[in-house]
Amino acid sequence: MLALAGIPLGFSFSFVAETPEEDTRCVRQLGTVVRRRAGQSPGELYDELGKPEVLTAEKEQIECSLLHAMQHYCTVHPNPGSFATLQDRLEEKRLLDELGIPTAAYLHGETAAASAEQLSLPVVVKSCRGGYDGKNQWVLRSPQAVATFDSSAHRDRQIIEKWVPFDREVSIVSVRDANGDIGHYPMSENVHEEGILWYSIAPVPDFSEDMLTTAQGYISKVMHALEYVGVMAIEFFVTGKELLVNEIAPRVHNSGHWTQSGSKTSQFENHLRAITGLPLGSTENHSVSGMMNLIGTGVPPREALSSLSTLHWYDKAARPGRKLGHVNFVGRSHEELTHQMDAFRQSVVIDRPDR
Numbered sequence: 001m002l003a004l005a006g007i008p009l010g011f012s013f014s015f016v017a018e019t020p021e022e023d024t025r026c027v028r029q030l031g032t033v034v035r036r037r038a039g040q041s042p043g044e045l046y047d048e049l050g051k052p053e054v055l056t057a058e059k060e061q062i063e064c065s066l067l068h069a070m071q072h073y074c075t076v077h078p079n080p081g082s083f084a085t086l087q088d089r090l091e092e093k094r095l096l097d098e099l100g101i102p103t104a105a106y107l108h109g110e111t112a113a114a115s116a117e118q119l120s121l122p123v124v125v126k127s128c129r130g131g132y133d134g135k136n137q138w139v140l141r142s143p144q145a146v147a148t149f150d151s152s153a154h155r156d157r158q159i160i161e162k163w164v165p166f167d168r169e170v171s172i173v174s175v176r177d178a179n180g181d182i183g184h185y186p187m188s189e190n191v192h193e194e195g196i197l198w199y200s201i202a203p204v205p206d207f208s209e210d211m212l213t214t215a216q217g218y219i220s221k222v223m224h225a226l227e228y229v230g231v232m233a234i235e236f237f238v239t240g241k242e243l244l245v246n247e248i249a250p251r252v253h254n255s256g257h258w259t260q261s262g263s264k265t266s267q268f269e270n271h272l273r274a275i276t277g278l279p280l281g282s283t284e285n286h287s288v289s290g291m292m293n294l295i296g297t298g299v300p301p302r303e304a305l306s307s308l309s310t311l312h313w314y315d316k317a318a319r320p321g322r323k324l325g326h327v328n329f330v331g332r333s334h335e336e337l338t339h340q341m342d343a344f345r346q347s348v349v350i351d352r353p354d355r
């Protein structure tokens with residue numbers, strides 16, 4: 001989607017596949033794919049990619065040492081230090097603590113029993129690395145579950161977090177350029193099923209200006225602290241009038257996919273503008289917008305689309321629980337939007353994550 005947004009800007013793209021087996025059909029016809037192989041030096045990779053001016057990433061679990069090495073050859077945005085901090089939940093929590101930004105209470109280096117004692121049940125164990133879409137997470141709701149967890153051989157580094165009885169989940173997607181200028185998209189409300197984002201609606205209905213300002217302040221603080229360039233997202237739990245950070249993503253984000261239809265400049269285009277030194281595009285929305293993920297399901301029937309919805313199909317191998325595409329919706333009001341999203345959902349069988 002980054003490449004699709006960048007081709008009209010006159011950019012050309014090449015892609016790094018991290019393993020020889022990685023399925024790269026989703027970037028077919030968009031540019032050269034270079035597969036990482038044992039013994040390939042960063043210089044060889046740079047040459048094979050066609051000597052790019054800028055390198056970026058669209059996932060956080062990426063080899064930071066490679067990003068550092070590539071800085072000898074080209075600009076790397078966001079900077080490798082941001083990935084190092086945000087690909088590790090403990091480092092991320094420590095950054096938030098340093099900046100005085102509230103998050104769900106957590107412990108590190110304690111057993112589940114000690115954590116349950118201090119935080120009270122339920123608690124959620126999260127691996128420091130490699131967790132997304134609820135993967136590498138275990139919710140412990142009873143003393144028995146805690147005892148079973150402690151007696152099993154979980155060797156990953158992990159944090160144990162208090163379960164937050166949130167009212168709703170929201171996120172902010174923002175973009176920062178190399179001069180430190182920041183644009184904020186309207187915030188999204190996000191509904192998850194089994195830890196996987198199912199749909200988003202933006203702007204968040206019935207959301208106070210104060211909370212919006214608070215969220216913008218938090219993400220600006222994080223971006224400035226990391227000297228971040230590009231698009232970032234922060235997911236929050238809303239409890240009463242409080243915003244608690246759940247997770248920070250150093251990349252374009254699923255809860256910002258609606259910007260493809262609903263904003264003057266999509267998050268993808270703005271990420272490219274930021275990392276290539278172009279002026280940032282407007283982050284204003286021109287309609288009420290929604291996005292629904294197509295999870296583990298086949299291509300939806302085209303008749304399910306309306307004049308106000310757009311299909312984005314990724315051409316990835318189907319797997320239960322895998323995001324295979326999404327549909328964006330626009331409307332003149334939240335009512336019109338919800339009506340359309342409900343009608344779409346009823347006409348398409350959307351798999352529930354099968355885990």
Ligand code: AMP
Nearest residue numbers: 104132133134161162163164192195247
């Ligand atoms: P994550 O991968 O950390 O974003 O978690 C995926 C989803 O699991 C979140 O969007 C929440 O719906 C839920 N979740 C994760 N951590 C917590 C928590 N501490 N309290 C309540 N729900 C949580």
